[in-house]
Amino acid sequence: MQVEFKNEPFTNFSLPENKKAFEEALAKVESELGREYDLIIGGERIKTEKKSRSINPSNKEQVVGIVSQADQALAEKAIQVAASTFETWKKVPGTSRSRYLYKAAAILRRRKHEFSAWLVKEAGKSWAEADADTAEAIDFMEYYGRQMDKLSQRHDLPRIPDEDNELYYVPLGVGIVIPPWNFPLAIMVGMTTAALVAGNTVVLKPASTTPVIAAKFMEILEDAGVPAGVVNFVPGSGGEIGDFLVEHTQTRFISFTGSRDVGLRINELAAKHRPGQKWMKRLVAEMGGKDSIVVDSDCDIELAAQAIVASAFGFSGQKCSACSRAIVHQDVYDQVLGRVVELTKNLTVGDVRSNEFYTGPVVDDKAYNKILEYIEIGKTEGKLVAGGEKGPESGYFILPTVFADVAPDARIMQEEIFGPVVAFCKANDFDHAMEIANNTEYGLTGSVISRNRANLERAREEFHVGNLYFNRKCTGALVGVHPFGGFNMSGTDSKAGGPDYLLLFTQAKLVSEKL
Ligand code: NAD
Numbered sequence: 001m002q003v004e005f006k007n008e009p010f011t012n013f014s015l016p017e018n019k020k021a022f023e024e025a026l027a028k029v030e031s032e033l034g035r036e037y038d039l040i041i042g043g044e045r046i047k048t049e050k051k052s053r054s055i056n057p058s059n060k061e062q063v064v065g066i067v068s069q070a071d072q073a074l075a076e077k078a079i080q081v082a083a084s085t086f087e088t089w090k091k092v093p094g095t096s097r098s099r100y101l102y103k104a105a106a107i108l109r110r111r112k113h114e115f116s117a118w119l120v121k122e123a124g125k126s127w128a129e130a131d132a133d134t135a136e137a138i139d140f141m142e143y144y145g146r147q148m149d150k151l152s153q154r155h156d157l158p159r160i161p162d163e164d165n166e167l168y169y170v171p172l173g174v175g176i177v178i179p180p181w182n183f184p185l186a187i188m189v190g191m192t193t194a195a196l197v198a199g200n201t202v203v204l205k206p207a208s209t210t211p212v213i214a215a216k217f218m219e220i221l222e223d224a225g226v227p228a229g230v231v232n233f234v235p236g237s238g239g240e241i242g243d244f245l246v247e248h249t250q251t252r253f254i255s256f257t258g259s260r261d262v263g264l265r266i267n268e269l270a271a272k273h274r275p276g277q278k279w280m281k282r283l284v285a286e287m288g289g290k291d292s293i294v295v296d297s298d299c300d301i302e303l304a305a306q307a308i309v310a311s312a313f314g315f316s317g318q319k320c321s322a323c324s325r326a327i328v329h330q331d332v333y334d335q336v337l338g339r340v341v342e343l344t345k346n347l348t349v350g351d352v353r354s355n356e357f358y359t360g361p362v363v364d365d366k367a368y369n370k371i372l373e374y375i376e377i378g379k380t381e382g383k384l385v386a387g388g389e390k391g392p393e394s395g396y397f398i399l400p401t402v403f404a405d406v407a408p409d410a411r412i413m414q415e416e417i418f419g420p421v422v423a424f425c426k427a428n429d430f431d432h433a434m435e436i437a438n439n440t441e442y443g444l445t446g447s448v449i450s451r452n453r454a455n456l457e458r459a460r461e462e463f464h465v466g467n468l469y470f471n472r473k474c475t476g477a478l479v480g481v482h483p484f485g486g487f488n489m490s491g492t493d494s495k496a497g498g499p500d501y502l503l504l505f506t507q508a509k510l511v512s513e514k515l
Contacts, residue, residue: 098146172198291442
């Protein structure tokens with residue numbers, strides 16, 4: 001009998017044995033830095049002339065890995081291999097496909113600290129954030145395996161006389177998986193394994209800033225015995241091969257997680273029918289956020305401040321769920337702001353090689369420059385009350401930043417900054433707070449901190465986000481427990497880590513037999 005799904009526990013790094021094990025994993029990873037990684041198409045490793053260098057954002061001098069880059073000819077080859085492999089892979093029973101996920105989850109669990117150490121090096125995650133990312137990757141595989149087992153069971157339909165009716169969930173075909181860099185293991189693993197366990201074959205184009213962690217995950221799929229050609233690893237720039245893969249007539253679906261602008265572009269390209277294309281492509285897009293924490297007048301002030309700080313500055317605000325807007329009732333505004341500023345000024349920022357810092361760098365020079373530009377914009381739109389400065393120049397460090405007295409329609413209240421910046425906005429009353437909370441084009445996460453039952457009930461209905469939390473932070477969704485995904489410009493309303501997610505990678509077929 002199947003063991004019940006349980007979330008992977010997080011590691012307690014205050015225990016000396018865990019700290020030691022993580023130090024050893026970091027040392028192992030450091031001994032492997034700078035290696036080369038190839039494309040993998042149909043199990044064949046392919047080196048190309050063109051390579052990209054993945055850099056440690058805590059230490060710009062340190063090369064994490066050197067990764068071959070696909071051109072369009074190799075992207076074409078990957079699609080052809082995925083298309084031919086689909087013919088065999090789709091016939092493997094769902095319950096057998098799920099076994100590959102359980103095996104891969106077990107291997108990742110054994111190599112957990114090593115993978116988290118790669119996340120420290122390649123994405124600049126603190127130990128705790130890296131550990132949570134790896135745990136989530138394990139969870140996705142355990143969860144989607146079980147979902148596939150369920151989906152493979154007989155789905156009986158209401159009986160009518162002399163007919164046997166049954167519904168089957170059959171795979172779609174070749175999927176292009178385009179993950180982001182901010183959960184370079186968890187989201188990439190979740191997107192890839194959901195598609196493959198449902199019986200599809202995959203062309204995986206990892207995020208350009210975090211390809212090494214994806215290459216390491218390919219090792220796990222190989223060790224788990226996933227047949228060659230089921231997942232084809234094709235790093236390359238979005239501009240060079242992204243459009244090509246999306247537009248290809250053999251592409252049946254695209255699973256994308258990333259920014260609003262790239263998501264909209266993919267949506268447009270995917271919608272266009274091309275000669276020889278037999279289907280309308282399906283797009284599953286999980287996009288940006290501009291997430292709010294609403295603080296009511298009757299609330300636990302300390303809880304509100306802690307929730308804002310954790311949601312705004314964990315992983316330097318580089319989570320789609322991060323709080324970048326604190327909408328606070330005027331009666332408690334000064335108290336909440338004062339406490340947030342105090343907590344923020346105590347946060348430490350530095351090279352996450354060491355576990356002594358709360359948070360690390362932002363991911364690359366592009367993010368660094370963009371966030372610093374938004375800080376300049378913030379200075380014209382509000383009052384800078386914490387941070388607003390660069391950290392040590394050895395990496396892409398930016399101090400956690402708080403702006404007070406920002407208007408609801410200010411740019412820093414509307415545009416996704418994706419860095420350690422939170423704007424405070426004063427609400428006259430709860431009506432006003434709800435109105436401000438809903439005045440963005442996004443709808444991903446949100447929190448309400450309140451003791452007022454009537455206001456919580458109201459927010460339950462009115463606060464239009466995919467993931468709404470009460471009296472807690474707005475980050476930290478757990479697979480299975482908090483199915484994740486947002487409304488409006490935050491994507492196509494899917495729920496990763498939820499009971500309906502695999503359906504997005506299947507189509508339902510009814511077979512009716514006259515008896
Ligand atoms: P991004 O849009 O820049 O890139 C996402 C992926 O798309 C990368 O793999 C990139 O290489 C690829 N890409 C870029 N141009 C492309 C093109 N023309 N064709 C095909 N692929 C292309 O986003 P990012 O900076 O990697 O990630 C951060 C964004 O992701 C934020 O907006 C964040 O809110 C969002 N995000 C959303 C969720 C969610 O669940 N809703 C989760 C994580 C991140």
